[in-house]
Amino acid sequence: MANKEPRRIQDLGTLKALGHPLRMQLFRALHVAGTATASQLADQVGEAVSLVSYHLRRLAAHGLIEEAEGGGDARERWWRMAVEGVSVKDRDFRDAPEGVVAHSVVSRLQVRQQSEMYEGYLDSRSAWEPAWRDAAFSSEHLLSLTPEELRLLGQELDALAARWSALARAAEEAGRTEGRENVAVHLYGFPFRT
Known part of the structure; x- marks a missing residue:
C-alpha cells in the first residue's frame, strides 16, 4: 500500500533512476492506473514490453514502485506505487556538483513532460465536453x-x-x-x- 506522504528523494541513485524519461513517464502512468502490468503500460507509452519491464524493475529497485498481489493473469507481474508521490529538494543535492547537475536534469525533464501533457490537452481541447473546457484553467x-x-x-x-x-x-x-x-x-x- 502506498504511503500517505510523498517520498522525499535524498539520494543520488534514486534521483538518477527517476530521471530517465521513460521511467518518469511510467511512474506517472502507474500512479494514474493504480495497478498495471508491463504489457498494459507498454501499450500506453508505445514501447516494447521488455524495455518497459526493465525500467519498472529499476523503479522497484529504488522503492518507488512494487509488485502488486492479486492481479489477474499469474503469468505477468502486476505493479503498483510504493509511494504516494515524490518530492525533490534543492538542499539535498546542492553540496555536490554531480547532485546539482542531476537535480537540474530531472527538474527539466519533469517540466518538459508536464508541458507536453498540457500541450496535449490544448491540442485535444475541442474534443472535450464544454464543462471540462470551462473548468480547465491556466x-x-x-x-x-x-x-x-x-x-x-x-x-x-x-x-x-x-x-x-x-x-x-x-x-x-x-x-x-x-x-x-x-x-x-x-x-x-x-x-x-x-
Whole structure:
C-alpha cells in the first residue's frame, strides 16, 4: 500500500533512476492506473514490453514502485506505487556538483513532460465536453514574496491539492466515479528577475 506522504528523494541513485524519461513517464502512468502490468503500460507509452519491464524493475529497485498481489493473469507481474508521490529538494543535492547537475536534469525533464501533457490537452481541447473546457484553467500570478512566504505558499498549495486528492479517492471508493477524469495540476513557484 502506498504511503500517505510523498517520498522525499535524498539520494543520488534514486534521483538518477527517476530521471530517465521513460521511467518518469511510467511512474506517472502507474500512479494514474493504480495497478498495471508491463504489457498494459507498454501499450500506453508505445514501447516494447521488455524495455518497459526493465525500467519498472529499476523503479522497484529504488522503492518507488512494487509488485502488486492479486492481479489477474499469474503469468505477468502486476505493479503498483510504493509511494504516494515524490518530492525533490534543492538542499539535498546542492553540496555536490554531480547532485546539482542531476537535480537540474530531472527538474527539466519533469517540466518538459508536464508541458507536453498540457500541450496535449490544448491540442485535444475541442474534443472535450464544454464543462471540462470551462473548468480547465491556466493562470500566472506574479507576486512579491520573501523566501519564507514562498515556502509557506508552496506548503498551502500542496495541502490543498492533497485535500482534493483525498476527496476524489474517497468518492471513487464510495463508487461515485461517473463524470470523473484524470486531472493534472502543475504548480510552480520560483524567483525571477525582469
